[in-house]
Amino acid sequence: MKYIVTFVWALMLTQMVNFILNSLAGGGPYSFMSGVLLAVLITLTVFVLDYMMKDPNETAE
Template sequence: MRYLVTFLWAFMLTQMVNFILNSLAGGGPLNFWIGVVLAVVITLTILVLDGLNKMSADPHAGDEL
């Protein structure tokens, strides 16, 4: 659920940034998919960083021997 919320926030914020930068550049046609791709990349990055954080927080991560 938290990754869904992360995606929704990333989607909304990247679409806003995309719109503002497009407007500052002269207001050509807005490319919707740039914001979607950036939102997916941000969500996957946060997912990977969360997984790495959980692995480093495990005190018995390297004690298999």
Template sequence: MKYLAVLVWAILLLQMTNFVLNSLAGGGTLNLIAPIIGAVVFTILVVLFDMVIKSSKHDTNEQH
């Protein structure tokens, strides 16, 4: 569930950033697909980072 929240927030914030940068560039057609792909990649990176942290915490606890 926490990764779903990360995905929703990533999509929301990247779409907002996309809109602002598009407006600063003079408008034109708004690309809706690139921020969604970026949000999915960001979410995958967060999941992988969380797995690495959990495994390192688990390894540290076994050594003590």
């Protein structure tokens, strides 16, 4: 569930940043897919960092 929430937040924030930067650059055609790809990349990065930072001696609860 936490990765779904991470993806939703990443999607919203990257779309906002994508729109603002596109507007500052002259307002050409808006690319929705570039924000989606960046959101997927951010979510995968969070997933990998979470996996790497777990303690191997930690027991499952």
